[in-house]
Structures are given as C-alpha cells and as structure tokens.
Amino acid sequence: MAQADSIPKKNRLSIQIDPLSLIDFYNGSNYKLGTEIKLFRNIYLSADFGGYFRNFNVLKNNKGFNADFRIKYQFPHSNSSISLGYFYKKQSFEYHDYYIDKPEEPIVVYTRKTVNCINLNFEQKFPFLKNQKAYVSLFAGLGIRFRNVHSTFEMKHDFDRLKDGGDSQTLYFVLIPGKDPWLNLNAGIRLGFYLF
Structure with missing residues (x-):
C-alpha cells in the first residue's frame, strides 16, 4: 500500500498553448503559454500568460500583456468540466488611417486599454x-x-470619418474610448501536453 501511494498520479501537470491567439485580429495577435495543475481529486488550477506582436496586423506598436486564471471542476469519469475564470489585459497600440475628407493627411490613433473579465x-x-x-x-x-x-x-x-476602418464594427469597439461593463462571450482552443 505504501508503494502504491508513493507512485505519482498521472496527468497532474500540463503545459498548454492557445493557437487561436496567434491570429486574433480583433484584439491584436498575441502569444500565450500556460500551465494546468491538478490540485486534488477533480479540481484544477490553470494560468496562461502572454504578450503582443508589435506589428502583426492593423494595430501598430502593439505592447502589453495578458493573464488568464481559471479554477476548474472536472466531472467524474469524464473529460468535461466547468470553470470560473478571471482575465486581465493591459495593452497600448497605434492605428494608422486617413479621414475621408482629408486623404492627404495621415492620422494616428493612440489607444491604451485595460480589461478585467470574469x-x-x-x-x-x-x-x-x-x-x-x-x-x-x-x-x-x-x-x-x-x-x-x-x-x-x-x-x-x-470613427465614421475613417477611410479604411470606418465601416468595421469590430475596429469600432477596439478604438472608441470608454469605461463601461459589457457582456463577454468567449470560445477557444487550447493544446496541452502532460509533463507528469
């Protein structure tokens, strides 16, 4: 019995990546690396951390970081689970465009944002x-x-006067200033590998 207890249990610690974050054209393409650890029985704790690619898409000089923490309950004898997560993001970037009525004058929109999400x-x-x-x-x-x-x-x-981005609904939510709560819908994929 003592020998059986000393054998480490399978699948207690994994590393994981979020491949879709690499092509996140809405918030800015970013890289994420994370881990998941089994605390006890069916309870897991996960944490992912990432940063932004500076000039990967229309957001230029993109800087910042993000962190994602989750406490998860995995249903017994199943690969299904439910989790409560907290996400934090601090980001700054530039958006380059022209106004329709002044196409000869380039503009730069400087933006800083902080996001907290549950x-x-x-x-x-x-x-x-x-x-x-x-x-x-x-x-x-x-x-x-x-x-x-x-x-x-x-x-x-x-925003409505922008030559290239004025008709983009997603860009509108990225650039327009404000301090307010919004409904958050999220979906994604994580690829993981168990270390032990």
Missing part, C-alpha cells in the same frame, strides 16, 4: 497520443467584461 466556461478535452499525454481542449462561456479605454478619438463621429 467568465463561466464549459470545457471538453480530447486526449490523444500514446497514453493520452496530449490533449485538445475546446471551451466556450459567458461572462462580464470591464473595459477601460483611453484613445485620441473623442467621439463616434471621428
């Missing part, structure tokens, strides 16, 4: 490889996002 997610893992050492995890959920954005835009009228 989510309730459902997650499904799909283990693979020998001894199921790797997994793909799909997740989706709802929450609330507290957004604090400072921008050189003063009002929506400025």
Whole structure:
C-alpha cells in the first residue's frame, strides 16, 4: 500500500498553448503559454500568460500583456468540466488611417486599454497520443467584461470619418474610448501536453 501511494498520479501537470491567439485580429495577435495543475481529486488550477506582436496586423506598436486564471471542476469519469475564470489585459497600440475628407493627411490613433473579465466556461478535452499525454481542449462561456479605454478619438463621429476602418464594427469597439461593463462571450482552443 505504501508503494502504491508513493507512485505519482498521472496527468497532474500540463503545459498548454492557445493557437487561436496567434491570429486574433480583433484584439491584436498575441502569444500565450500556460500551465494546468491538478490540485486534488477533480479540481484544477490553470494560468496562461502572454504578450503582443508589435506589428502583426492593423494595430501598430502593439505592447502589453495578458493573464488568464481559471479554477476548474472536472466531472467524474469524464473529460468535461466547468470553470470560473478571471482575465486581465493591459495593452497600448497605434492605428494608422486617413479621414475621408482629408486623404492627404495621415492620422494616428493612440489607444491604451485595460480589461478585467470574469467568465463561466464549459470545457471538453480530447486526449490523444500514446497514453493520452496530449490533449485538445475546446471551451466556450459567458461572462462580464470591464473595459477601460483611453484613445485620441473623442467621439463616434471621428470613427465614421475613417477611410479604411470606418465601416468595421469590430475596429469600432477596439478604438472608441470608454469605461463601461459589457457582456463577454468567449470560445477557444487550447493544446496541452502532460509533463507528469
């Protein structure tokens, strides 16, 4: 019995990445590396940390970091789980464009944002490889996002005058200043590998 107790249990610690964050055109492409640890029985703790690529898409000189923490309950004898997560992001960037009525004068919109978010997610893992050492995890959920954005835009009228980005609904939410709570919908994929 003593020997059996001394053998480490399988799948207690994993490393994971979020491949979709590399092509996040809405918030700015970023890289994330994280870990998940089994605390006891069916309770897990996860943490992911990341930074932004400076000039990968329309957001230039993109700087900042993000952190994502989750406490998760995995249903017994299942690869399904439910988690409560907290996400934090601090980011600054520039957006370059022209006004329709002044195409000869380039403009730069400077933006700084801080986001705090609380989510309730459902997650499904799909283990693979020998001894199921790797997994793909799909997740989706709802929450609330507290957004604090400072921008050189003063009002929506400025955004409507943009030559390239004026008709983009997603860019509008990225650039327009404000301090307000929003409903948050999220979904994603994580790729993980168990170390032990």
